[in-house]
Amino acid sequence: MKSLKVQQHPLSPAQRQIETLEQSAFTPFAEKLDLIGLLPLKPTHLDIFQINMGKMCNQVCKHCHVDAGPDRKEIMTRDMMELCLIAIRKTSVTTIDLTGGAPEMNPDFRWFVEELSALGKKIIVRCNLTIIVANPKYNDLPDFFKKHQIEVVSSLPYFTAIKTDSQRGEGVFEKSIKALKMLNEVGYGIEGSNLIINLVYNPAGAFLPAAQHALELEFKLKLWKQYGIVFNSLFAITNIPVNRFLNYLITSNNYEGYMEKLVNAFNPGAAAGVMCRNTISVSWDGYLYDCDFNQMLELNVSTPLSRHLSDFNTEILENRNIVVNEHCYGCTAGAGSSCGGTTV
Amino acid sequence: MKTYYNPEDLKKFGNIGEFEPNLAKKFFDYYGEVFKEGALTAREKSLIALAVAHAVQCPYCIDAYTVDTMEKGCDEQQVMEAVHVAAAIKGGALLVHSVQMMNKFKELSM
Structure with missing residues (x-):
């Protein structure tokens, strides 16, 4: 399957989605x-400080x-x-959140993690699991992590x-189980190890x-009983109508019904706790966004005064007005949704 | 009215109070209490509701509780097993009546 962009799909341009x-x-x-x-x-x-290291x-x-x-x-x-390192040093952020694509595919990923590690911040890597077993050069990622x-x-x-592969591709479940076992083997998810793997x-x-x-x-019961796998926490995340999920909604005639569901489930408590209020999202080319979804759109x-890493200004960013649009209903429905799961 | 069943009518369920508000309120209060997490989980109750929806062959209920079970994390296998439970009871309820038929048959036979 090709990306919407490479297909030159009519829905690919962000403006068309908006x-x-x-x-x-x-x-x-x-x-x-x-x-x-x-x-x-x-x-x-x-x-x-969430960094999208690329779309690969x-x-x-x-x-x-x-x-x-x-x-x-x-x-x-x-x-x-x-430039990310320079910007991070200007802030008091506690967490660096690396995402993609598969951030591990970036040839400078390990160098970057080593540099970030020296800053003494909590580092999150959003790992798709299968990358660990995709090529022998990635097999040592659990040890690196x-x-x-x-x-x-x-x-x-x-x-x-059946359900995992229907969403993420043929064979992804089996590879993910293999990768989770490799992570468990080095201590991830094991009580007392302080090595955290969240699903x-x-x-x-x-x-x-x-x-x-x-x-x-x-999940804990089934993964343990069937595969002997352990993990720390499960984050339940709502699908946001952007890019391929938006395309799926439209082509399956589910768009109106799904949006109606999100709007009807609007929760003021979840709105107050949306992740964009304590996050800044950086794109592969250094531009700044309120969240990864806004980045894709x-x-x-x-603020025009701090739009890029090259003019990163914490004070200006902390006083900005966050940009909202209709996809934001995804983060405020029901128990709320963020990169760390529910918010209410 | 073009059809007896219209999917849009499901959203109007709450409107039944228009003709009789007091009883509707009592019903919906009761309904809400029934489906709360209790000795059974909300997920278990949703699966029971889905099975009963099939037994009573209510298209509105099948629509509503298919979505509800999905939103409670059930997969295809689990929802179909619940429907088979309803089918087994419906089939069993029919078949157990054949004992009555057999009794009568034997009563009238030499």
């Missing part, structure tokens, strides 16, 4: 925020909001990573092959995620 979202007949998200006194949406404080990936997941895949060549250069005390966050949409559940279709705690218990941070 037009689609804005044409819908429901109450605009900004109005909803205004009704509960949250407009303009402001940051609370900058705590998480060894998988082509059907729901991917990045539209990542092997045919995407946009990846962060070492020069841009240097362990060496730098990296928190690994990995998608596993379900504890069965991410997201629905394989046009419906909302189940209660996070109940799912976590079921090319909705830059609103």
Whole structure:
């Protein structure tokens, strides 16, 4: 399967996606925020520095909001990573969150992690698991992660092959199980090891995620009983209507129903706790966004004074107005959704 | 009215209070209490509801509880097993009546 971009799919341009979202007949998200006194949406404080290291990936997941895949060549250069390090030193962020694509495919990934590690911050790597077994050169990633005390966050949409593979591609479940066993072998998920592996559940279709705690218990039971696998926490994440998931919704005639579901499930508590209030998202080419979804929709941070790593200014960013649009309903539905799971 | 069943009518379920608000309120309060997490989990209750929905052959309920079980983390195998439980009870309920038929048959036979 090719990415939407390489297919030159009509929905691939960010502007086309925004037009689609804005044409819908429901109450605009900004109005909803205004009704509960949250407009303009402001940051609370900058705590998480999330870096999208590129769109290259060894998988082509059907729901991917990045539209990542092997045919995407946009990846962060070492020069841009240097600018990230300079920017991070200007902040008091506690967490560096590395995502992609598959960030491990970036040739400077290990160098960057080593540099970040020296800053003494918590480092999260969003690892798709299969990359660990994709090529012998990645087989030692569990040891590398362990060496730098990296928190690994990995998608596993379900504890069965049929559901996982339907979303993430043929054979992904079996490879993911193999990779999880390799992570367990070096201590990840093992009590007392302080090596954290968290899994991410997201629905394989046009419906909302189940209660996070109940799912976590079921995943733990099934993965332990069937495969002897352990992990720390499960994050239940709502699919956001951006890129391939938006395309799936439209082509399966589920778009209106799904958006209606998100709008009806709007939760003011979840709106107050959205992740963009304590996060800054950096793209492979150094531009700044309120979150990874805004990044994919090319909705830059609103302030013209700190739009790129080269003019990164913490004070300006902490006082910006966060850019919202209709996809934001995904983060405020039900128990809320963020890169760390539910928010309420 | 073009059809007896319209998927859009499911969203109007709450409107039944328009003709009789007091009883509707009591029903929906009761309904909400029934489906709360209790000795059974909300997920178990949802699977029971899905099975009963098939037994009573209510298209609105099948629609609603298919979505609800999916949103409670159930997969295809689990929801189909629940439907088979309903089918087994429905089939068993029919077949056990054949004892009555056999009794009558034998009663009238030499």
